[in-house]
Amino acid sequence: MDEFASIRHWTSGRQSEEWQRERGVRLGIGDDAALIDPAAPIAGVTPPYEYVLAMDTMVETVHFNETTMSYEDIGYKALASNISDIAAMGGVPLQALVSVSVPRQLGPELMRRLYDGLYACADQYGVAIIGGDTTSSPQHLVVAVTVTGAVEAGKALRRSGAQPGDAVVLTGPVGMSAAGLHFLLAQRERGADALAGERVAQLVQAHQRPAPSVRAGRLLLARETCHSLNDVSDGLASEAWEIAEASGLAVSLFEEQLPRSGSMTAYAGAAGIDPLEWMLYGGEDYVLLGSMELGDAAAAQVAFHSEGLPFYIIGETAAGTPAVELIRKTVKGELRQRLAKKGYNHFE
Ligand SMILES: Nc1ncnc2c1ncn2[C@@H]1O[C@H](COP(=O)(O)OP(=O)(O)OP(=O)(O)O)[C@@H](O)[C@H]1O
Numbered sequence: 001m002d003e004f005a006s007i008r009h010w011t012s013g014r015q016s017e018e019w020q021r022e023r024g025v026r027l028g029i030g031d032d033a034a035l036i037d038p039a040a041p042i043a044g045v046t047p048p049y050e051y052v053l054a055m056d057t058m059v060e061t062v063h064f065n066e067t068t069m070s071y072e073d074i075g076y077k078a079l080a081s082n083i084s085d086i087a088a089m090g091g092v093p094l095q096a097l098v099s100v101s102v103p104r105q106l107g108p109e110l111m112r113r114l115y116d117g118l119y120a121c122a123d124q125y126g127v128a129i130i131g132g133d134t135t136s137s138p139q140h141l142v143v144a145v146t147v148t149g150a151v152e153a154g155k156a157l158r159r160s161g162a163q164p165g166d167a168v169v170l171t172g173p174v175g176m177s178a179a180g181l182h183f184l185l186a187q188r189e190r191g192a193d194a195l196a197g198e199r200v201a202q203l204v205q206a207h208q209r210p211a212p213s214v215r216a217g218r219l220l221l222a223r224e225t226c227h228s229l230n231d232v233s234d235g236l237a238s239e240a241w242e243i244a245e246a247s248g249l250a251v252s253l254f255e256e257q258l259p260r261s262g263s264m265t266a267y268a269g270a271a272g273i274d275p276l277e278w279m280l281y282g283g284e285d286y287v288l289l290g291s292m293e294l295g296d297a298a299a300a301q302v303a304f305h306s307e308g309l310p311f312y313i314i315g316e317t318a319a320g321t322p323a324v325e326l327i328r329k330t331v332k333g334e335l336r337q338r339l340a341k342k343g344y345n346h347f348e
C-alpha cells in the first residue's frame, strides 16, 4: 500500500461530514489543508470564544515501547494527552491534526490499529480528525498531534493566575500511571506477571488509556473561583512548581490529603517502592492541578462528587518566593519538606 492508500485506509469512513461540521469543520481530510469556521456555534460553549491550540508528541522508546503499549493504546493516548492540555485551559476540545512518522517495516495494518485507538478517543471526547502528515522514519515510530479547542473569551484558566490564600485542588489520583508503567517494564524483565490481577489492571489502564479531565476543567471554569490550572504530565511536584513560578507564590501540599489509590499503594508495597515517589514525580497522570478561592473549594468538591467525579483539596498557596513544600505529619509533629523541582524531563 502506498502513502496515499495508507492514509485512506487509516482515516476514511471514520467520522461523518455532518458530525465534523458540528465541530466547526468546513473541510476535513483530503485537500492541502483543512478549513475551520472560526465563528461556528460550539455546543456547550457560550460565544464569543477563543481558540485554544496545543500539541504533544509521542516517540517510540521515550513514551512507549512494544511491551508497554498496544498500537491502539498509542493512538488513544497520543490524542488523550493533547486533549488534557485543552482541559487544563478550561476548554472544550474540537479538532486535531495528526502527524505520523512510520518505520518502513511497520505494515499499514498496525497503523490502522493505531488509528482505531485514536478515533476511539476522538469519538469519546468529540474531536474531529481534520488532517495531518505522514512520513517514513529511519527507526522509531513518532506520533505528533495538534489539537484545537474553544474556551469562552477571556476565561481560560492559566498557570499564572493563582492568588495567595487559594486552596490547591486536584481532579484525580496521581501515581497510578507510573505504577502501571513499572509493572509493564518489570513484567518484561521478569518474563512473568506474578502480580497481575484486577488491581494491576487498573494501573495498566491508567498508563495506557489516561482519561483527560475535560468535564472537570469545564466545571472549574464555570465556577469562576478557579484561579489557575495545569494538567499533570510531568508529575505533581513539577506541575505545582510551574504554578508557583508562573503565579509568583509558594505552594504547600498536605501529604495526608494526597489521594492514594489502593491498587497503587498495594503494588508499590509489593514492588518495594515508596508510593510517594510515583505520586509526586511519576507523571502522565493527566489529571488537573489548580488553585481556587478557599471559600468555594468545599462546595466545588460537593459539585464534583454529585457528578461522580473525584475532587481533592490537597494544599494551599501563600505569598512568598516560588517554591513547593510537602507538609507531613509525623510522630514528632509537623515536618515541612521542600520538594525538588523535578519530574519527567526530556533533557536530563
Ligand atoms: N519546540 C517548541 N517550540 C515552541 N514552543 C514550544 C515548544 N515546545 C513547547 N513549547 C511551548 O512551551 C510551553 C510549555 O510546553 P510543555 O510541552 O512543557 O507543556 P505541556 O504540554 O503542558 O507539558 P507536557 O509536554 O509535558 O505534556 C507551551 O506553551 C508550548 O506550546
Ligand SMILES: Cc1ncc(C[n+]2csc(CCOP(=O)(O)O)c2C)c(N)n1
Binding pocket: 056, 057, 061, 062, 063, 064, 065, 068, 181, 233, 234, 282, 283, 284, 344
Ligand atoms: C517506555 C517508557 N519509558 C518511560 C516512560 C515515562 N515517560 C515518558 S514521557 C513522560 C512525561 C510525559 O511526556 P511529555 O513531557 O513528552 O508530555 C513520562 C513519565 C514511558 N511512558 N514509557
Ligand SMILES: [Mg+2]
Binding pocket: 055, 056
Ligand atoms: Mg507539551
Ligand SMILES: [Mg+2]
Binding pocket: 084, 085, 088, 230, 231, 232, 233
Ligand atoms: Mg500541560
Ligand SMILES: [Mg+2]
Binding pocket: 233, 234, 344
Ligand atoms: Mg513534559
